[in-house]
Amino acid sequence: MLENILSKAKSLIEEITEENDILIDATCGNGHDTKFLASLTGPFGKVYSFDIQDDAINNAKKLTQGMTSIQFIKDSHANAKNYISSNVKAAMFNLGYLPKGDKTITTKSESTLKAVTQILDLLVPGGRIVIVVYHGHPNGKEEKDDLEYFLSTLSQDKAKVLEYRFINQKNNAPFIFCIEKAQTAES
């Protein structure tokens, strides 16, 4: 069976990640991806997990008790460079709102683009940013359009940008952008 969106998003990270890698969960949410990333990199790796909401970080901390590689950061992913200097292997984004949380608090174009730009700089050559785009909420279409325009104009010398999408699904089904930094790009 063709891999569905959530499974493919994980596979795209898993394919390139090794123990002890530095990883980013750019949208901590309830912590499911943070837990997944921490299990990949192991106890001596590092996962930076960003969220602006206390609820998200508290839920994620409960879910990941005992996983010592995780550093939770209560700040916008748009400030990633304030906390991380280089050598990131992979990063995940789940755009939209906190599941079961306040649906009016969503990721937004400006900060999403800023975060993607910063994290792309932080990636090692061959590193990946995987973005699951949820665009059914009110700001979602604008964020999707802005992101798509931004990514479609990224230089091929800098990165490849893959779109993985099921085109015959209803209700603004989520899809994936995967940005892979060029082997020859500066890290």
Added chain:
Amino acid sequence: MLENILSKAKSLIEEITEENDILIDATCGNGHDTKFLASLTGPFGKVYSFDIQDDAINNAKKLTQGMTSIQFIKDSHANAKNYISSNVKAAMFNLGYLPKGDKTITTKSESTLKAVTQILDLLVPGGRIVIVVYHGHPNGKEEKDDLEYFLSTLSQDKAKVLEYRFINQKNNAPFIFCIEKAQTAES
């Protein structure tokens, strides 16, 4: 590294194909995909390979000498049902013109859609049609748009339609549609 378009097109077929399967090369061209399909299904499988041009079939026959599973059919893929009755595991299309051939002879919307519709009927549940869309030639944009509209309106109950595309490439780079017939669909 993220799989490129031609490699991914092959992987999507290879993942589901077993020895002795019935396969279709809907656009024989110079025979490279026909050879690939014949190597997957083996001497006791079956590959139907369609092309409307003598040059294509002659070139492909030379390339695949000794591969007894191949039946070349000099007719439009739009008439697939005249030659095949059922149980097809997978089919490949490379849209556009014959490489190194007459660039004015290209696949076209009407026959492409007819072929896809017929072959989707012929597929077993879980079977796939992989289409590499070359859309830089004069008819290419119309064919791409018509195909995209047709596939985006296919019922989810009948099939999933995946788009796999690098969005920051120049010059109308080719991309993939992969149609996977539902497990519950009639074959």
